[in-house]
Every structure is written in structure tokens, then in C-alpha cells.
Amino acid sequence: MKEKNLMVVVTGGVSGMGRKVVDMLVAQRHNVIFSARDAALGEDVARTLNGGSHVPRAHSIPCDLSSFASIREFANEISRRTSSIDILINNAGVMEHEAKESVDGIELDAAVNYFAPFLLTHLLLSLFRRGPSARIVNVTSTMHREGHLDLASFGDISSFNRYRSYADSKLALMFFTRSLAEKISVDQINAIAVHPGVIGTDMTMKNVARMNPIARIVFSHTIRSSKYGAQNIVDAALSPAYNGRSGIYIEEKRVTEPSQFVLDSRLATDLYSKSARVVGIAA
Numbered sequence: 001m002k003e004k005n006l007m008v009v010v011t012g013g014v015s016g017m018g019r020k021v022v023d024m025l026v027a028q029r030h031n032v033i034f035s036a037r038d039a040a041l042g043e044d045v046a047r048t049l050n051g052g053s054h055v056p057r058a059h060s061i062p063c064d065l066s067s068f069a070s071i072r073e074f075a076n077e078i079s080r081r082t083s084s085i086d087i088l089i090n091n092a093g094v095m096e097h098e099a100k101e102s103v104d105g106i107e108l109d110a111a112v113n114y115f116a117p118f119l120l121t122h123l124l125l126s127l128f129r130r131g132p133s134a135r136i137v138n139v140t141s142t143m144h145r146e147g148h149l150d151l152a153s154f155g156d157i158s159s160f161n162r163y164r165s166y167a168d169s170k171l172a173l174m175f176f177t178r179s180l181a182e183k184i185s186v187d188q189i190n191a192i193a194v195h196p197g198v199i200g201t202d203m204t205m206k207n208v209a210r211m212n213p214i215a216r217i218v219f220s221h222t223i224r225s226s227k228y229g230a231q232n233i234v235d236a237a238l239s240p241a242y243n244g245r246s247g248i249y250i251e252e253k254r255v256t257e258p259s260q261f262v263l264d265s266r267l268a269t270d271l272y273s274k275s276a277r278v279v280g281i282a283a
């Protein structure tokens, strides 16, 4: 895929890897709409990237992905600004250290890392310019392998556990990637899950700060730069090597098998139905 001028939607474009992803896409002359929790910060990023250009390529739209209403407004605003999109990168994510609930009453890791991409993807599906360039990239984590996904309690704040809730949300995103690949033909849209690497962003560094000194030293050696992680996400979105390979999971740069849990087709169907019910869309 060597096209320019693709229309790419990226969640979480103001900070972390998402910011670098937006930079890289704009540098490659693609058009990017990105979400920003803080509208003013989003406008600053867009202004910086567009400079004085008479063809602005970076566009910020406010969105709080922990609110279904805000996600719906974001999708509506995207459809007002463009008639078609080529790529959606569900990048934004959280790893909460304490139990927190979204405005919709969902544990925050589950809300932002899973239910938000589930809803946003469905709201944007009709805008996709279907074809070989069309991709949905879900930024997951190798930590999905630690997830177990008990459907009855998934998203319930009373079952919060610092690592497990994050792992479950990323496992759910793996299921969603596979479900999309089954529902949408590969010649229309490819759904890809990517683990970008262990990256030294805020999310990781807050975690490292809580480790004991020995673990901190050992773990610190595995940390890579935001640029490295962002490049892996951009490759998942643009590389022709993944054309027609919907449903794959890329760990850093290698296509690999996800957790065996993801093969449970009954759980996949039940998760999909529950998710549609929770976010309020037709299954």
C-alpha cells in the first residue's frame, strides 16, 4: 500500500504512542482525524503539525472514550467532516491502578480499552471506503495472554484487579478483532490486532514506579521508545505485507498466535452479544 492521502482516524492522538502515530501518518501525507480528551491540547497538536500549510492534514476532535455519549458525538463529528475513511486505529487505552467506573457504570479499563473501540468501530463502519487499503487496527497487548474473561463479571467494578482487568480488556479486544474478521470480508476491510512492544510511555512508567527496585531494573531493560511502538502500529495500518490477512495478531513485528482463549467461538459470540447490548447497538 503506497497510497497517499488516506483518511485515518486515530484515538488518543495528543500523547503517548498515539501522538507519534499521528506525526508519522501526517509526515507520509495522510489525513488524520484524532481524538483528544482535552480540546485545547488537541488543537495545539493539530496547529503544530499543520504549520501554515494551506492543506491541513491533522484534525483534532474532542472525545472522552470513557463515555458512550462522547463516542457517539465523536463519530457524528467525523461523519460531518469527511465522507469516507480508510483506516481506524483504536489506540487509546488505560491501565488503572485503582477501581474506577465510567459514566456508563463500567470498570474503566473495560470501558476505554474494549467497549469504546467496539462502539466507535461500529459507528464508523458505514463510512469506510472498502478495499485493499481499508483497515481497523486494534492496539492490544501481549498481556492479553494473562486474561481469562469471565463474561458474567467483565466490566463490573466489583471484580477489579489491577493487572487482570487490563489483561481482560485486551483479551476482549483480541476477540473483537477476530469477530470483525469473520463478519467483514477481507477484500472490504482488514481487522488487525497489534502489540506495539513494551514502550516507555506514561502507562508503563507509572507501572514501573510501583515495582520493587530489582524488578524495576530488570523490567527497564525491556523498554523501547515511543517511536518504536508507534512505528509498529503504523506498519500494522499501512504495510502491504498484511493485505488480505484479516484477523491476524502482530506482536511487535511478528505475526503470531494469540492466547488459545481467542479460539473459543462460543465465548466470542457471547461477548459480541453482550457488548452490543452494553453499548446499545444491534448485534
Ligand SMILES: NC(=O)c1ccc[n+]([C@@H]2O[C@H](COP(=O)([O-])OP(=O)(O)OC[C@H]3O[C@@H](n4cnc5c(N)ncnc54)[C@H](OP(=O)(O)O)[C@@H]3O)[C@@H](O)[C@H]2O)c1
Binding pocket: 011, 012, 013, 014, 015, 016, 017, 018, 019, 035, 036, 037, 038, 063, 064, 065, 066, 090, 091, 092, 093, 094, 112, 139, 140, 141, 142, 195, 196, 197, 198, 199, 200, 201, 202, 203, 204
Ligand atoms: N506502553 C506499552 O508498553 C504498551 C504495551 C502494549 C499495549 N499498549 C497499548 O498502547 C496504547 C497506547 O498506550 P500508550 O503506551 O501510548 O499510553 P499513554 O502514554 O498512557 O497514552 C494513552 C492514550 O490514551 C488516551 N486516553 C486515555 N484515556 C482516554 C479517554 N478516557 N478518552 C480518550 N482518550 C483517552 C490518552 O489521551 P490523553 O492524551 O488525553 O491522556 C493517550 O493518548 C494503549 O491502548 C495501550 O494499552 C501499550
